[in-house]
Amino acid sequence: MIVQTIGVVGCGQMGAGIVEVSLLAGYDVIVYGRNEDIRPACQARVRSSLERAVGRGKLAADEAEAALGRLRGVAHLAELAAADLVIECVAEELALKQGIFHSLDSILPPAAILASNTSSLSISQLALATGRPDKVLGMHFFNPVPVMRLLELVRGLHTSDETLAIARKVGAYLGKITITAPDSPGFIVNRLLIPYIVEAIGAYEAGLGEAALVDSAVKLGMGHPLGPLALADLIGLDVTLAIADTLYASSGAPSFKAPPLLRRMVAVGRLGRKSGQGFFEYRR
Ligand code: 3HC
Numbered sequence: 001m002i003v004q005t006i007g008v009v010g011c012g013q014m015g016a017g018i019v020e021v022s023l024l025a026g027y028d029v030i031v032y033g034r035n036e037d038i039r040p041a042c043q044a045r046v047r048s049s050l051e052r053a054v055g056r057g058k059l060a061a062d063e064a065e066a067a068l069g070r071l072r073g074v075a076h077l078a079e080l081a082a083a084d085l086v087i088e089c090v091a092e093e094l095a096l097k098q099g100i101f102h103s104l105d106s107i108l109p110p111a112a113i114l115a116s117n118t119s120s121l122s123i124s125q126l127a128l129a130t131g132r133p134d135k136v137l138g139m140h141f142f143n144p145v146p147v148m149r150l151l152e153l154v155r156g157l158h159t160s161d162e163t164l165a166i167a168r169k170v171g172a173y174l175g176k177i178t179i180t181a182p183d184s185p186g187f188i189v190n191r192l193l194i195p196y197i198v199e200a201i202g203a204y205e206a207g208l209g210e211a212a213l214v215d216s217a218v219k220l221g222m223g224h225p226l227g228p229l230a231l232a233d234l235i236g237l238d239v240t241l242a243i244a245d246t247l248y249a250s251s252g253a254p255s256f257k258a259p260p261l262l263r264r265m266v267a268v269g270r271l272g273r274k275s276g277q278g279f280f281e282y283r284r
Contacts, residue, residue: 015089016049023046030079032075034075078107086114119186150177
């Protein structure tokens with residue numbers, strides 16, 4: 001099966017990044033956004049990222065225009081019928097994702113592949129919402145998608161070798177290095193990353209030091225590009241909390257247990273970069 005058209009469900013920061021790299025790889029892209037505002041916002045986001053790339057001399061202006069010409073925003077899932085591969089990137093809620101997978105199963109041609117960008121939910125469980133569990137897998141991208149090289153392919157209990165091989169090929173066209181991870185809580189990266197962020201927030205809450213100091217220690221001492229608190233702000237504190245809660249619920253491992261401060265910040269709308277305030281302040 002050759003993938004020519006990629007469908008993307010959800011246009012948040014991950015969805016928009018996946019749309020962008022897919023367009024640049026030459027795919028036709030159909031992006032589904034549930035309400036009127038989201039679709040133009042997604043298109044504007046992709047346009048502005050491509051224009052930045054043009055401004056920095058990384059992309060020719062006509063290539064950016066051609067890429068945008070391959071993008072179509074749609075308001076109904078049924079309009080994804082032409083997609084060979086759909087990558088879902090909506091909020092980390094099992095029932096929401098299962099509902100989308102169930103609907104897409106009856107819309108897409110039998111050979112089409114259904115992928116989820118989930119950070120924490122079980123691919124095997126998502127696959128059960130469809131009649132094609134062998135064609136379901138995780139394609140877990142990293143933020144910012146245009147920059148981060150890794151693509152984790154998550155093999156559910158039913159995922160076929162053929163599905164994985166196709167996803168691996170698409171990943172290579174997207175310019176990513178793919179690794180295959182088991183369908184276990186957090187896969188590979190978040191199994192390690194979330195305990196690290198949770199520990200950093202808990203230690204900060206307990207008075208380890210100012211946020212800038214904690215982050216500087218990690219950046220200078222370990223060569224990380226961002227400290228753990230700025231990284232949580234980049235991921236989004238709501239997303240970080242949702243991942244931690246899901247991983248804690250599915251594994252019971254105390255290393256995933258969200259610190260009370262994270263929960264309080266999310267409750268008052270301090271979500272990190274996207275809200276302008278998290279552990280640090282951001283100009284919007
Ligand atoms: N889109 C496209 N390009 C971008 C970009 C974006 N959103 N953000 C940064 N870039 C590019 C810049 O154009 C620049 O390119 P150049 O070197 O060719 O000129 C390069 O990236 C570096 O950018 P900046 O100089 O502006 O800024 P930094 O040096 O601070 O880099 C960063 C920004 C790449 C985001 C860096 O801070 C970084 O690598 N951070 C770590 C991010 C990370 O760990 N992500 C994983 C999160 S976990 C996840 O997503 C999984 C989920 O399940 C939780």
